[in-house]
Amino acid sequence: MIAARGLGRSFGAKRVLRDLDLDVADRDVLLVTGPNGSGKSTLLALCAGLLVPTAGELEVEVDRSRIGYLAHEPLVYRELTALENLDLYGRLYRVPERRERIGMLLERYGLWEARRERVATFSRGMQQRLALCRTLLHEPDLLLLDEPYAGLDEEGAALLDAELGALAGKRTVVLATHDPEQLARLATGTLALG
Amino acid sequence: MSTSLRNSRAVALAAATAALLLVGLALAFYWVPNAPLEGFRQRIFYIHVPVALTAYACFGWAAWKGLRLLWTREQRYDLESYTAVHMGVIFGILTLVTGSIWARTSWNTWWSWEERQLVLFLVLFLFYSAYFMLRFSVDPGPRRERMSAVYALFGVVLIPVSFLAIRLAEGLIHPVVFDSQVNTRLTASQLITFVVCFAGTLALAGSLYVNELTGKRIDARLGELREALE
Amino acid sequence: MSYLADVGTLARKDLLLELRSRDTLPAMLLFVVSTLVVFSFALPADASDAAAYGLLWVAIVFTAILGLTRAFAAERDQRVLDGLVLAPCDRSAIWLGKGIAVLAFLALAEVVALPAFALFFEPVSWELVAAVVLADGGLAAVGTLLAAMAAASRARELLLPLLFLPLAIPIVVGGVGASIADDPGRYLGFLVLYDLIFAILSWASFEYVVTE
DSSP: OEEEEEEEEEETTEEEEEEEEEEEOTTOEEEEEOSTTSSHHHHHHHHHTSSOOSEEEEEEOSOGGGEEEEOSSOOSOTTSBHHHHHHHHHHHTTOTTHHHHHHHHHHHTTOSTTTTSBGGGSOHHHHHHHHHHHHHTTOOSEEEEESTTTTOOHHHHHHHHHHHHHHBTTBEEEEEOSOGGGGTTTOSEEEEOO | OOHHHHHHHHHHHHHHHHHHHHHHHHIIIIISOOBTTTBGGGGGHHHHHHHHHHHHHHHHHHHHHHHHHHHHOOTHHHHHHHHHHHHHHHHHHHHHHHHHHHHHHHHSOSOOTTOHHHHHHHHHHHHHHHHHHHHHHSOSSHHHHHHHHHHHHHHHHHHHHHHHHHHHHHHHHOTTOOSOOSOOOOOHHHHHHHHHHHHHHHHHHHHHHHHHHHHHHHHHHHHHHHHHHO | OHHHHHHHHHHHHHHHHHHHHOOSHHHHHHHHHHHHHHHHHHSOTTOOHHHHHHHHHHHHHHHHHHHHHTTTHHHHHTTHHHHHHHSSSOHHHHHHHHHHHHHHHHHHHHHHHHHHHHHHSOOOOHHHHHHHHHHHHHHHHHHHHHHHHHHTSSSGGGHHHHHHHHHHHHHHHHHHHHHHOSOHHHHHHHHHHHHHHHHHHHHHHHHHHHOO
16 A cells, blocks of 8 residues: 655755655554654655655555545644534545534544634644544545644543554554554554664 | 766857857957947947846746756756756846946936836846745755746746736836837847857856856755765 | 535635634734825825825735735644645645635725725726726735745745735736726736736646645
């Protein structure tokens, strides 16, 4: 599903990724580990198509509409409510039965009560939950998750654990984390950067 | 292409530039007869107009390279487009200076809003100065390459649109003034001189372009090597 | 059809954002009226009528710049633009949706500015209104593209006027011409031409500005 050969990416003179070979098969769960600044986020942004390689080749055999990308930032409007944000993305991704799907996700991630509140009033953890809803909204085939546990409390982490457990073996997941132990049981492979 | 071959070509181009410019200036100052109305001072025409046309050519070249970049994503086109804008701005400033001198000799004023080409180059100068600001304000990388290319493309579209706008604006200030210049056709000797001068300035731009491009490439390569060593 | 649906979704989102935060349109309204008042002091008492029309066009362009510097503020805040770029919609739909919102704010600012101009300075003719409508199209089209560029730069608000003003000069020429010339048709025609050329160019090149 993802194939990289000699993949490299520089920002100006700074080289963040270099000479990386990578193969991710359909329904793999790949953990990307490494210290801060080792290029985990860059690799995910490359796979998502937000960045292009400055060296080597990268092939991602999934249409952009079938990718779910969770970044550091939640990628939602702070001045819109949780519902309005998900409605916007739901329309753009042409999610069938949009309202039901959005309601179901908000319920599952414990945001239903706060659905009509502006994201600006959300705590970091709530924003991360909303970002997860946004990422999962269109039931993507390829999930690119950048530190998905960041900011989540115990309950949120348990929800995400359950979600990933259900997705493993059904979807392809590339997950960047600094704490690989947590997910070792789900992973089909690990890539250590840096 | 080997470096030595490239170097010898650059030297040949530089030599041709020098020869063409010398011959052109000699023709312009000693051979061409005085223009009937303007007299000796009209000879700046042979510098001003070729320089202006060369600046257009540079801007056009920059847009073409920008288009190539957008098509192919090949990084080298970015440097080429950038260098071409750089040359275009240098020749644009020269156009403003020579045009200003011409205005001074003809109308006893350093600046005239009625001189279309001069006004157009002022607009272009502002536009392409912003191009540099854009480049300095965005981190190097594919995004900057693409934004620069798009901006360079806008420039080449802006040239005719601005030209039209300046013509229209002139109508607002002096509704009567319309191409009333007496007999603008060139005689054979004038045409030859003009062509030689134009070839000279084009060669000069080409020479500077090759030189500057080499420098910029070496800079970029040096940066890469330095990073690789770390 | 689905393209237009995307454009509608995106434009409506921008209008909703403005309705919620109200930080762009009131600023534009206040700015354009303040500018006109400042101009009334800057114009000498015996200045020609034509000078007032010229200043109106300066006020319009500057107001457009003020609005445009805010155009991508919400997206820049949280990298939302990346989220939109990843969505399956055509990237030019992002440009068009944003452009429509910019156009709406600009038009609303002028709904106040033109009567104010008529009150303080000179009468507003139909040709002037037509020129303003046409100019808005060009300003929004080019401005939205350049605002996206400026939003990706470090200088941000500082860069936009530098990029934008040279491209706005033809609009000012067309606008002033349509306001004061004896044959406004030529100038209106020129504005139509400008809109067509730069709308197509901006529409086609927006994708390159927001992606790598």
